[in-house]
Each structure stands twice: as C-alpha cells, then as structure tokens.
Amino acid sequence: xxxxxxxxxxxxxxxxxxxxxxxxxxxxxxxxxxxxxxxxxxxxxxxxxxxxxxxxxxxxxxxxxxxxxxxxxxxxxxxxxxxxxxxxxxxxxxxxxxxxxxxxxxxxxxxxxx
Amino acid sequence: xxxxxxxxxxxxxxxxxxxxxxxxxxxxxxxxxxxxxxxxxxxxxxxxxxxxxxxxxxxxxxxxxxxxxxxxxxxxxxxxxxxxxxxxxxxxxxxxxxxxxxxxxxxxxx
Numbered sequence: 380x381x382x383x384x385x386x387x388x389x390x391x392x393x394x395x396x397x398x399x400x401x402x403x404x405x406x407x408x409x410x411x412x413x414x415x416x417x418x419x420x421x422x423x424x425x426x427x428x429x430x431x432x433x434x435x436x437x438x439x440x441x442x443x444x445x446x447x448x449x450x451x452x453x454x455x456x457x458x459x460x461x462x463x464x465x466x467x468x469x470x471x472x473x474x475x476x477x478x479x480x481x482x483x484x485x486x487x488x489x490x491x492x493x
Numbered sequence: 494x495x496x497x498x499x500x501x502x503x504x505x506x507x508x509x510x511x512x513x514x515x516x517x518x519x520x521x522x523x524x525x526x527x528x529x530x531x532x533x534x535x536x537x538x539x540x541x542x543x544x545x546x547x548x549x550x551x552x553x554x555x556x557x558x559x560x561x562x563x564x565x566x567x568x569x570x571x572x573x574x575x576x577x578x579x580x581x582x583x584x585x586x587x588x589x590x591x592x593x594x595x596x597x598x599x600x601x602x603x
Contacts, residue, residue, distance in 0.1 A: 383536075410588065421580055421593030422537065429588065470536050479525065480589040484536030 381405060383485035385471050391491045392461055399457045400488045404473030410480060411454050413446055414470040415439065416487070422470055428454060429476070461492045497581045502598040511568040513597055515581030518562045525584035526557060527591065528566050530577040537580065537593075540566065568599075576601045 384403045392398050404411050409430050414422035425444070426436045430451035440446075443461075448454040458465055468487040474480035498516040505511040517526065528540040541548055541555045543564070548555040554567040568575055578596040 412590070414591075414593075419595075421578075421596055422591070424590050424592060427588065427590060434588070435590070472536070474589060479542065481539040481542075482529075482537075482589065482591060484538065486534075487536050 383471055383473055383483050385469075385485040385488050387488060388486060389489045389491075391493065393493050394463060395460055397457065397459045398461060398490065399455055400469055400471075400490075402454045402456070402471030402473075402485060404453070404471070405483055407475065408473035408483070409451060409476050410474045411448055412472040412474075412482060413454070413456050414472065416468040416470060417466075425456075458490075461490075463492050466490055466492045497583060497594055499579075499581050499594065499597045501595070502600065504600045504602060505568075505571045507573060507601055507603050508570050511571045511575070511599060511601075513566040513568075513579050513581075513599070514563065515565070516563045517581070517583055520561050520583055526555065526561075526564050527582040527584055528553070528555065528579060529582065529591070529593075530575075530579045531596070532574075532577045540579070542584075571599075571601045573601050573603065575599060 386401045411428040413425040416422040425440050426446050428448040443459045446456045468489050470487045472482040472484045474482045527542045529537040531537040541553050543555045556565045580593050580596040582591050
C-alpha cells in the first residue's frame, strides 16, 4: 500500500503525559499537512510543511504542540502535557507540489486523554 | 476567508442521483471549489474540484453556477458506499490549506 500511513492508530493517555504521533506521506510528496478533527466537526488545519520547512502553523497549535519533518520525509506531531481537550482524531495528509494539489489523507490517530 | 454553506444532511435511495448544494457567495476569482468526502472511520478523500467550468470524473460531476456563488456536486447513481460526509471547500491559499466546514451527511437507503 503506497498511501499515507499514520502510527499509532489509537492512543490512550493520562492527562499531563506527552504523546507523539508519526505520519509517513506518499513518497515524493513534498507537501505535508496535519489536521485535527473532533466529533461531529470537519477537520481543522494545524500546520503545513513543504519539504522540511514548516511554513505555517494555525493559532490552534498551542505551545504544547510541536511538529517536525526532518529530511522532508516522515513527520511527527508531539503534544506535551496533554489535556482532555486534546482528545481528537489527528489526521495527516500529503500532496505533490503542483498547481492544483489534491490532498491524500491518512487514516488518522485517535487520541483519548483520560 | 471565504465560507461555504451546506445542508446538514441529505437522504437518497440507492441507485438514484444525489444533488448536493453548496453556497459560497463570497468566493474570490482565484478560489478553487473542492469537494472531499469522509467515509465512516476514515480520513477524507478527494472527490472533485473546479474553478469556473463544470467538471466530470469517475466519481461525480461538479456543476458551477455562472456567477460562481454556488455549486452542486452530483452523484449520478448513489450506492451504499457513497454514504459519507461531503465537504465543499474553497481553496484560498496557493499551497492548498483546506478549511473544512461541517459538511453534508449523505444517507443512502437501500
């Protein structure tokens, strides 16, 4: 399968713990996006990478959130000192650098903070 | 950022066409109109996009009003696998940040 993969698919953690999620984009896609989705809502944009450069972060991305994309390949999203409000589905997407960029989404990581 | 308005839900019988409306009265001249859908327990998937002209692909058709203030996604023959939330999104950034709304929940009845 050459689609976008995310790991883990599910994560349960206690409030105050740190968690890290991984996203492997489709190879040769140099654009990578992170979104967050809560129940009953559409996904919300968090951040965007072009190759290894993080070009934009949403104001939703508090100081407890950090994302990296070393070497322009896979990406990680870390949440420090998790809060119950962080419980959501975290989605990763990738796209090629073309005039029109269809985004290919992964299956997401479901985070539950107890 | 330009916003879109969609009905909360629509119901269709299997093998009948589904017309999903989307209003975007504040669309700018360079905004693409994207449609994505999200099946249960999956990430969103691309359906179709357009700028000014009507578009067809293997999944659906997109009809864009002449003034571009509204559009309609057409599923020609709904199947049970088309039951999903359909999102109409305007592309406001050249690099493609997607700003999803709540979408339309499509229910397909056998």
